[in-house]
Amino acid sequence: MSIFAVPAGWLKAPHGAERTWLAIALLWCLVLSVMMPYWHLKGKQTSSGExxxxxxxxxxxxxxxxxxxxxxxxxxxxxxxxxxxxxxxxxxxxxxxxxxxxxxxxxxxxxxxxxxxxxxxxxxxxxxxxxxxxxxxxxxxxxxxxxxxxxxxxxxxxxxxxxxxxxxxxxxxxxxxxxx
Amino acid sequence: MGILTSDNSRVCDTTGLKVCLQSEMLIKLNAVVAVVCLLIGVLAAFGLALTRWETIGLLDPLMYYRFTTVHGLNMLIFWILFMEMAILYFAGTVLLNNRNASSLLSWGQFGLMLIGMGMVNYSVFTGRADVMMTSYVPLRAEHEFYLGTILFAVGALLGTTNFFANLYVAKRDKTYKGSIPLVVFGALAAAIIAVFTILHGAVALVPTWLWSIGMMEAPDAGWYRLLWWGLGHPSQQINVCAMVAVWYLLGTLTVGAKPLNQAVCRTAFLLYILFINRASEHHLLVDPGLSAEHKMWNTSYALYLAVLASMIHGFTVPASLEVAQRKKGHGGLFGWLAKAPWGDPGFAALFVSLVIFGFGGGITGVTLGTHQINIVAHNTLRIPGHFHMTVAGGTSLAFMGLAYYVVPLIFRKEYSFRGLARIQPYIFGLGISIMAIGMTLAGSLGVPRRHPDIDFTDAAIKADLSAASPFMALVGIGGFIAATGALIFILLTVHAVFLGASNKGRAMTSWQKPEQDKLTRDLMSTNWNPEGAGLKPSGTSVLTLLLLAAFAIYYFANWKALADVWHVS
The missing domain is CATH 2.60.40.420 (Cupredoxins -  blue copper proteins)
Incomplete structure (x- = not known):
């Protein structure tokens, strides 16, 4: 329950579907992170701020x-x-x-x-x-x-x-x- | 000091939680002012929707700008922050079996925020501050506009300080056992972000106020933008934190939801605290003076770790609903959803808010906030299209859902016209979705935000964006439906608070069927393992993969659109 205080022992690693989703989400965030430097080097549009x-x-x-x-x-x-x-x-x-x-x-x-x-x-x-x-x-x-x-x-x-x-x-x- | 007695508290007839009476009063006052501000914002919204709908074109440019300023400030700042103060009092006392720490800080919070809100609205209504919410220097408002904002911010800072004091006192006096509840943890994340948000605001607005009374030179335009967005963007992240906390709260109240793994949920809140502030730069991606490297690092919030946080909640919230439903025996891939209490406006608001925020606001936000893609999006209607799906369809709708429980539980008044209340979240959600889609499509054609029309009638050089007319009609119609939905919420809530039947001495009248309600109460009163056998959240897994697919399609379609424009560096 999200509204009650939780007893000690709640700090544990995720598993099952939750862990799979965490891994997928982290990978996707890496894709997002790589796209901007990639476009900076290979793309034709960027805002250099000069x-x-x-x-x-x-x-x-x-x-x-x-x-x-x-x-x-x-x-x-x-x-x-x-x-x-x-x-x-x-x-x-x-x-x-x-x-x-x-x-x-x-x-x-x-x-x-x-x-x-x-x-x-x-x-x-x-x-x-x-x-x-x-x-x-x-x-x-x-x-x-x-x-x-x-x-x-x-x-x-x-x-x-x-x-x-x-x-x-x-x-x-x-x-x-x-x-x- | 933190101990509740029968003199300073009452026992809730529905939940059995002890409610500190001073907190209860402050929750009521902040919530009432919040709804008044929402009403002002909604009335302005009707004007804006009927202006951007080209066929009607209600307001002249001056009034359009003024209405936009009124709408932005009252919706984005006043309604939401007063509601958040109410949530902080609730989370810091009721959920911790604790008494409110400081009358001085609490009344200071309410008084200063009320005065500040009044000064700003006076200034805007009388035409002394036609500067939009952002008040970009060197556009200048009259001095009370800035001073009112500063007082409002100081009030909010007092409120968060009181919340920290409540946490300290509850821990010291051992009013609870173990770790603070997840909802309180989310509120704590919101409060921590609020502190550095408000400090940025002070650094931006104090010199601007001094300039407005002639004591300083005008601040540098680029400097002001950087600092102002240190206030403007993280304040929306306070909303995200508060909204997610409300999702967990409503999930518990409406279906007895239980997160699979609290460590995961709490880590996600921690990621917000650590990384979300960088999102301020999303507004400066096409600004002069900031290098591309700097923009990329900041816009990715350091490798998108704050986006990761939202993607985590996007799984944990529906999964917590799903396992509770499965525990009740509602199985199948989506049987748990089919059997959900869709007629409970608390649940309806939670789920519609979750979908609009995730599929709409989240995907568009990350995409528009990508450094180079921002070139084809900055200051177009795509931007308000995005944030109406986060702040309005997401946060505001979640807060409306919360009100359907706050009024019976804290004001101890019942809603009347319950049939209308049950469909209100759908009306609002539908309107916001239509409007936001219209804005996104029109913005893709280059239609600017904060602009009264698209035909540039009196311009020296003719410009014409009339190709966007059908989409502007969607904006107008969707906006009108959304404003109507919000107005229904306000009328129902005001009626309940002042004229509703009292439920003192008994449990609140449930929004759900007795058998649904009983299953939820049973779940709440037993200790069960959300990761137990037969409770696998496979429906949520499918939904999140769907989200990822939609995300990837939208994201790469935008890179494709960017590749077609002129070369620039």
Whole structure:
């Protein structure tokens, strides 16, 4: 009975079906433990957490330079910036938009720097319906979060914000355009 | 001091246990406030369900955010922690034949938690704290929001201290023989986890409060997340411990369950204490500043030893029910289940809670909390899908089942409308399951949590997640059914407490048929060996293997889904 005090002698090894289940459960936990290092070495997706201290003003200055150097178009009043292939791309999360619109090439690796100028935001990349593409990363003020990213599909991909950042959070969107 | 006399206690007319009168009062008060908080959370839940159901879209964004904050705080923190305080008083005195140690600590607990809860709810209701439960800096609430949280936490710390004092006094005065009961051991595990949980909370919230009154700079956002989740996640592990303790308790009361091997059950609780705290990092898996190695080690809770603990309870709890049923003569692979007291809401809540927690909450939790898989899950609706199957379908439902026994045994009032009470756990469980499945499917399409709609009407750049509409309807309909089930529970319980028939001087009216009830009472009053001949838990073995198969399929399907997204490191 679980509600009564138990006399001495309860400390004994399990046996029978209970022992079998313990062994199976322990093995399964080892499988779970091995999968993450395995994917780290063999898989193509991981969150390395690479980040650097940055003042919001300083990050903003880098983004403005990035926009000046690579602006190729303007959509809905927001600059469209082509990142140098294999180079650095910058993205600001701020209340309540992702800035600027990025233009990338499929199959090319970029260092994507993401930071916030105000609150915490959630970078959430959205594929089109049926594409099965959704990737999410935290964006914090003061942190230059570096994602080493390679788009593997072409098209237009929305970014939405999935970390509550105050009134207006629900309309915080952005765009990444990937060309073949 | 720990000795009970006829002045400070009464003898329970049903179980024969001695009940310390001061504890009884504190159990009642904490349980009543818990149910009030549950009511606030349930009313908010109706608003949320009817908003995320796109066809209705009830609330505007501001109200949606405010309702989400109200719902999270009252459900996840207030309802559950007040109930846990009631459980600590019960476990530390009634089950140990012991008297409550400290009036000062006990009333301090209740008073501070009540004041803290009031301050936080005032702050949120008046629009001074539209910051969600997590209150991520530099979003800022007004100062009373933080101070209320701190007072609430200090109150909880006093309650756990009083519980430790109760254990000490009971041991010193030899009010029981042998080792403490398993249920008390589970409550002790919960209380120990509560201590370091609350200390993390203090480190996160005291500087944040000082910032809110202008005495400090804003805390660093990453630092705050790390410390806040040291509060936020382990506090859910307090719930897990308390829920498992309640499973064992309800198993005993409803079918006379007896664990096969108490050493195994106790070791599992010990694993929770040692390793569960690392789960805090599950919320930081896609954060900047923490290395992949660090995330992997922590997210695995050091080789998944806390997951092992849950898998152990996932066997020992149903096995303890099975052997008791077999002892009564209900054999066959699943005959013991077929003959179970399904009309007893205590048993129904226990079993439905066990299934939802194990097959739903457990499997999804481990999978979403896997370092790399979190990339395709973080902050999507899959997260609330997971934790509604642990905290709502698991813990809250188990606590509802507990109430169907606490009210007759401690308040000594009978439930009326017993037919409705018998089906209430199924209504709630069904609603939560439908909603959580809807959330999981919608989240798999990228739908974010804490978001009032999926059509981004006023956004500068159009985004469209309307492919998820059917799943959002499931969220709304399931949420509505679950909230209705919870509301039925509240109305029945409030009616019983204030208007129910008194059962003073006699045993409580059983929820079961007299012959079922008699078999259970006979089992409880005899000493039998749960590992005796003919009692093999083969049905449980089949059920747990089924669980493992479902686990493996879901887990590897998620790795497959991850393999299809862009490359990132």
């Amino acid at each position: 980040a650097y201290d940055v003042e919001p003003g300083e990050f903003n200055a880098r983004v403005e330079k990035f926009v000046r150097d690579g602006k190729v178009d303007v959509r809905n009043g927001i600059p469209v910036v082509e990142a140098p292939p294999g180079g650095h791309a910058y993205l600001i999360g701020r209340s309540w938009t992702w800035y600027p619109i990025l233009k990338l090439k499929k199959g090319v690796e970029y260092k994507l720097h993401v930071s916030s100028l105000d609150f915490q935001h959630g970078f959430s990349l959205q594929g089109k319906a049926g594409q099965g593409l959704n990737m999410n990363f935290s964006v914090l003020p003061g942190y230059d979060h570096v994602l080493t990213i390679t788009p593997t599909s072409a098209g237009e991909f929305n970014i939405i914000c999935n970390e509550f950042c105050g009134m207006g959070h629900e309309k915080m969107t952005g765009l990444i355009v990937v060309e073949e």
